[in-house]
Amino acid sequence: MLKDQAFLRIPGPTPLPPSVERAMIRPMIGHRDKAMDALIADLIPRLRPLFGTSGAVYLLAGSGTLALETALVNVTDEGDKVLHLITGAFGERFFRIAEGHRRQAIPHHVPWGEAVDPDDVRRLLQAHPDVRAVVATHSETSTGVLNPIADIARVVREHSDALLVVDAVSSLGGTPVEMDVWGVDAVASGSQKALMAPPGLALVALGERARAAMHRIQSPRFYADLRQYEASLAQSTVPFTPAVTLLFALEASLDLIEAEGLAHVFARHRKMRDMTRAALKALGVPLLAADAVASPTVTAVRPTRFTPKALLQAVRDEFGIVFASGQGKLKDEIFRIGHMGYLSEADVLQYIAALEVAAKRLDPESPLGAGIRAALEVTLA
Secondary structure, eight states, X not given: OOTTOOEEOSSSSOOOOHHHHHHTTSOOOOTTSHHHHHHHHHHHHHHHHHHTOSSEEEEEESOHHHHHHHHHHHHOOTTOEEEEEEOSHHHHHHHHHXXXXXXXXXXXXXXTTSOOOHHHHHHHHHHOTTOXXXXXXXXXXXXXXXXXXXXXXXXXXXXXXXXXXXXXXXTBTTBOOOHHHHTOOEEEEESSSTTOSOSOEEEEEEOHHHHHHHHHOOXXXXXXXXXXXXXXXXXXXXXXXXXXXXXXXXXXXXXXXXHHOHHHHHHHHHHHHHHHXXXXXXXXXXXXXXXXXXXXXXXXXXXXXXXXXHHHHHHHHHHOEEOEEOOGGGTXXXXXXXXXXXXXXXXXXXXXHHHHHHHHHHOTTSOSSHHHHHHHHHHHO
């Protein structure tokens, strides 16, 4: 392996396109300058198609976790009942955020590697008719599961007046998010995954019901108070100093997404997922999530003939390829492959080849070439 060569194949942060890197060395502009006003006025409408909304989109300087917290504190009040549909580590994080803000957080735990059953949501809403919000994770980064948000949203609307708040940190830009069509009230995301930008931008979108709640909520908030951002956005400006270079980066990444076209972006992510899963199956390496609920952006792998730790070390040492370890209770049982953002089919073939070599070194019975062949068959289909 070359000394400085590294290939990041984790579920965020993801590799940066050269044009995004170049955008960040543009001369700095002032956050009260007309150039900043023009940039904000340009970015907001370009983000709406990613969220599938004609509603409000807000940009904050911060992580995806800030986006989750911001969404929660702007649509629920202290003491409100909030139902959390937990399918992994990030569902648990959202639950802890709610507890920290003194919401009556009600957990519904789904086995890790499985998706939420909308029938369970119906029963839970019948048992808790006074729930003010339902929180779900779209793509659970820790397990590689894509939850059926459209079905969940339909159940929430039919059986309650609760708002639906969705974590789309590892789905936005990699698979369709249709806030308005599905009836989702709030979506939170970040810049560092399928959007192909560096970490540091929190993105929040609110529908009309969520915006009405935002103006009604009395619980204290300051930096995350979206009312301040709304007032500033009306003037195409920002309430606080933004992460200027990251906004330049986001502008460049949106250029790339728009040039490719959202339909092609989503198809590329599905193809990379299918190539990855087909290859691992051909190698006899078990996957955590079933095909029907597999995320287009991240795959969780549960090997049995070698340890995840050994595989991670082997591909990194020999090829400079970086996969991610498991999280939470699956920390030592799985590894995760990120196939989102600035990646293509060629990148998948590269990491599958490296994975095959590492698996062969760790398990002499591992079939050599079977994974690449399976991935190529998906490519040619």
